[in-house]
Amino acid sequence: MSIKRVMTNLAMAAMICVGGLLSAQNTTVTMVLWPGPEGDAMQKVVDGYNAGQGLQDKVNVKMMLLSRDNTFAKEATLMKSRSKEYDIYFTASYLVGQHAPYLAEVKGVDKSLYLKASVDSLVVKGQQMALPLDTSLHFLYYRKDLIATLPANADKYSAIAKSVLGKDLKPNPNPDTWTWDDALATAAFFTKKYNPDSPTKYGYALPAKNLLYNTMIWNDVLWGLGGNWLKNGKPNLDTPTGRAAMDVYYTISTKGLTSPESSAWEYAETNAALESGNAALAIQWNAAYAELNVTGSTKGELGITTPPGTGQRTHVHALAVALNKFSTKQAASAKWMAYLATAPAMKAYADAGGVPSMPSILKEMIPENPSFANLIEYAGKYGYSESAGPREFDIYASLAEVLSPVWVGQMTSAETSKAADLAIAKLQN
Amino acid sequence: MTLMNERKIASWVLSAPLLIMLAALLAWPLVLGVQTAFSRDRLSEFEITASGFDNFVNLVSTPNFWTSLGFTIGYALTVTSIELLLGFALALLFDRKFPAKKLLFSLILVPIMIAPALLAVMFRLILNENIGVVPGLLKLVGLDVSLFAQGSIFATLTVLDLIEYTAFAFLLCYSSLQSMPKEVYESAAIDGASSVQTLFRITLPILRASLFIVFLLRLLDSLRTFDLIYIMTGGGPGTSTQTVGIYIYKAAFVYGDFGLASAAAVVIVVLLVPFMPTIIRQFNIQGAAK
Numbered sequence: 001m002s003i004k005r006v007m008t009n010l011a012m013a014a015m016i017c018v019g020g021l022l023s024a025q026n027t028t029v030t031m032v033l034w035p036g037p038e039g040d041a042m043q044k045v046v047d048g049y050n051a052g053q054g055l056q057d058k059v060n061v062k063m064m065l066l067s068r069d070n071t072f073a074k075e076a077t078l079m080k081s082r083s084k085e086y087d088i089y090f091t092a093s094y095l096v097g098q099h100a101p102y103l104a105e106v107k108g109v110d111k112s113l114y115l116k117a118s119v120d121s122l123v124v125k126g127q128q129m130a131l132p133l134d135t136s137l138h139f140l141y142y143r144k145d146l147i148a149t150l151p152a153n154a155d156k157y158s159a160i161a162k163s164v165l166g167k168d169l170k171p172n173p174n175p176d177t178w179t180w181d182d183a184l185a186t187a188a189f190f191t192k193k194y195n196p197d198s199p200t201k202y203g204y205a206l207p208a209k210n211l212l213y214n215t216m217i218w219n220d221v222l223w224g225l226g227g228n229w230l231k232n233g234k235p236n237l238d239t240p241t242g243r244a245a246m247d248v249y250y251t252i253s254t255k256g257l258t259s260p261e262s263s264a265w266e267y268a269e270t271n272a273a274l275e276s277g278n279a280a281l282a283i284q285w286n287a288a289y290a291e292l293n294v295t296g297s298t299k300g301e302l303g304i305t306t307p308p309g310t311g312q313r314t315h316v317h318a319l320a321v322a323l324n325k326f327s328t329k330q331a332a333s334a335k336w337m338a339y340l341a342t343a344p345a346m347k348a349y350a351d352a353g354g355v356p357s358m359p360s361i362l363k364e365m366i367p368e369n370p371s372f373a374n375l376i377e378y379a380g381k382y383g384y385s386e387s388a389g390p391r392e393f394d395i396y397a398s399l400a401e402v403l404s405p406v407w408v409g410q411m412t413s414a415e416t417s418k419a420a421d422l423a424i425a426k427l428q429n
Numbered sequence: 430m431t432l433m434n435e436r437k438i439a440s441w442v443l444s445a446p447l448l449i450m451l452a453a454l455l456a457w458p459l460v461l462g463v464q465t466a467f468s469r470d471r472l473s474e475f476e477i478t479a480s481g482f483d484n485f486v487n488l489v490s491t492p493n494f495w496t497s498l499g500f501t502i503g504y505a506l507t508v509t510s511i512e513l514l515l516g517f518a519l520a521l522l523f524d525r526k527f528p529a530k531k532l533l534f535s536l537i538l539v540p541i542m543i544a545p546a547l548l549a550v551m552f553r554l555i556l557n558e559n560i561g562v563v564p565g566l567l568k569l570v571g572l573d574v575s576l577f578a579q580g581s582i583f584a585t586l587t588v589l590d591l592i593e594y595t596a597f598a599f600l601l602c603y604s605s606l607q608s609m610p611k612e613v614y615e616s617a618a619i620d621g622a623s624s625v626q627t628l629f630r631i632t633l634p635i636l637r638a639s640l641f642i643v644f645l646l647r648l649l650d651s652l653r654t655f656d657l658i659y660i661m662t663g664g665g666p667g668t669s670t671q672t673v674g675i676y677i678y679k680a681a682f683v684y685g686d687f688g689l690a691s692a693a694a695v696v697i698v699v700l701l702v703p704f705m706p707t708i709i710r711q712f713n714i715q716g717a718a719k
Contacts, residue, residue, distance in 0.1 A: 073681075098472055101473070102475075209666075210663045260580075263582070263666045264662050273558075278558070390473035390474075394683065401493070401664075404666045405666050405669075408579060410666055
């Protein structure tokens with residue numbers, strides 16, 4: 001063996017030893033996230049931190065991706081057993097109230113860097129309990145090519161509106177100003193049952209599966225009509241506004257403006273209905289834009305606006321990370337969280353496919369994804385999130401259970417609104 | 430030490446690994462589950478306190494639980510009965526020689542090797558009205574049906590369960606048929622018994638115990654159905670397709686009420702336990718017969 005080779009081997013061994021010693025000095029922080037675009041994007045940020053800032057902080061971050069469907073279920077058991085296994089939990093606006101007893105406050109967050117609706121949705125009892133990652137809200141997606149044909153078919157539109165909804169309506173080719181009457185009449189116009197010339201089989205794609213995320217979408221209708229779950233702390237769905245919001249979905253189902261299969265639909269099926277050209281409109285998550293804009297019938301014809309209403313509103317929530325109160329590595333975890341709260345970290349996250357809640361980063365990405373302009377605008381103007389109470393998540397789920405029979409036309413709003421209020425009241429106790 | 434005592438000690442020593450495993454994996458979780466059922470144990474509340482029978486009172490006064498139980502029993506009886514019939518019919522078919530028997534045998538077993546959750550995800554796509562292969566083929570022959578519509582969802586779920594689990598019933602029935610003494614059939618043939626007479630007078634009476642076990646095993650399994658229905662419908666619309674398994678899962682991991690979920694699980698165990706002596710007795714009868 002040559003001297004050069006021996007020296008090379010010795011040098012490598014020395015580097016490994018030094019690396020080992022350095023990593024032994026570092027504190028390893030474990031963080032939970034779920035697989036998918038968020039997990040993939042975060043891995044890049046973690047790798048960057050471990051190779052850079054982490055060395056200075058003497059912190060090494062290890063990320064664990066649990067299953068996408070059951071991350072929160074697994075976390076629930078960990079939290080309840082006061083586990084120290086993970087130092088940083090994955091949470092969300094709609095869960096942070098439930099998770100709060102097991103989380104430590106995140107201090108020193110510069111709220112001005114974030115979308116207000118997102119960062120505020122993670123405040124529990126005045127304390128910032130989590131750091132926002134991705135922001136999600138809803139758009140009304142529509143086919144621009146179809147909506148453009150409405151003015152030329154005004155008489156037919158009005159006739160269909162009269163026969164289906166019993167109302168005198170004229171086409172409104174500007175979805176930005178739609179009320180639910182406009183949306184329903186347009187959906188009827190693009191339903192083959194009423195308009196055999198319609199290029200789409202159904203006018204609307206309604207995600208009506210008994211799923212709490214579908215309650216979030218229905219909430220847009222409720223809020224858009226001026227309602228809310230609670231009024232002065234008391235359940236508020238057994239009211240004219242609450243019933244009117246239920247009736248919107250009931251009408252869509254019973255009039256056949258959506259597929260009878262809608263009762264089993266959620267995110268993927270709604271996308272499929274729009275892409276396949278079987279539906280003309282749908283309220284759907286902003287994440288769908290990237291797919292709908294480049295595939296199927298919606299390719300190049302995709303319009304986005306706020307969900308309809310007399311005062312348009314859109315649900316906003318943020319996925320987030322939070323400190324485990326029982327972690328034995330609070331200081332090291334806080335250093336990593338402080339790094340995550342910086343613009344460079346979130347830029348790296350965005351570059352890797354994440355949708356950070358920082359408007360400055362999102363603005364830079366508008367050329368790649370024009371919907372980010374709408375996201376920033378709508379989150380600011382129309383965004384709302386339910387108060388992060390301890391039972392918020394439960395109320396979403398409970399309402400999905402109680403309301404989904406109305407959504408699919410099995411029951412009427414009159415039969416259900418009292419049960420909806422009772423369901424909320426039960427969870428408030 | 431007498432021989433009897435030595436044998437006793439040896440039997441305990443030899444059984445010890447199994448007993449320790451049962452204690453760790455069965456008895457201990459069961460005790461914890463029962464303890465939780467008598468506690469106010471919620472994710473949204475930090476402290477866990479004793480609650481007596483509150484969870485059970487809450488449970489029995491919740492219509493959702495009874496709706497779920499009713500659906501579960503109806504669904505389990507439906508799929509189990511059909512699977513037993515189909516499985517037995519297939520076993521009779523495969524008990525004779527025919528071309529490509531081995532290939533078909535393997536194909537029948539494929540679904541049982543697929544995880545129910547995966548099967549459900551696959552069929553959510555395959556049966557989807559907009560992008561699914563099956564609705565597309567049905568449209569070609571003039572049938573425009575929605576397989577997830579409220580009127581057809583029970584049938585759709587039943588068919589999926591049949592696809593997944595008929596092979597299980599088939600395998601057990603087939604192995605029982607294989608163990609039947611061939612002399613009995615030869616005697617019946619010599620006596621001039623028809624196929625129908627042989628089936629009803631010989632095969633079924635001899636296999637009665639085996640078929641009963643197959644029925645009970647599948648019934649108990651069906652009563653625990655969760656993944657397939659959860660992925661396909663989420664238990665909806667409303668709670669119309671909600672099984673007890675989904676109810677318990679939601680109670681624990683959606684509503685964060687571990688006490689209520691444990692109470693429901695305890696009730697289900699109490700309802701199912703009476704079946705166990707029957708199954709064990711049938712196993713013993715079958716064992717003695719052999």
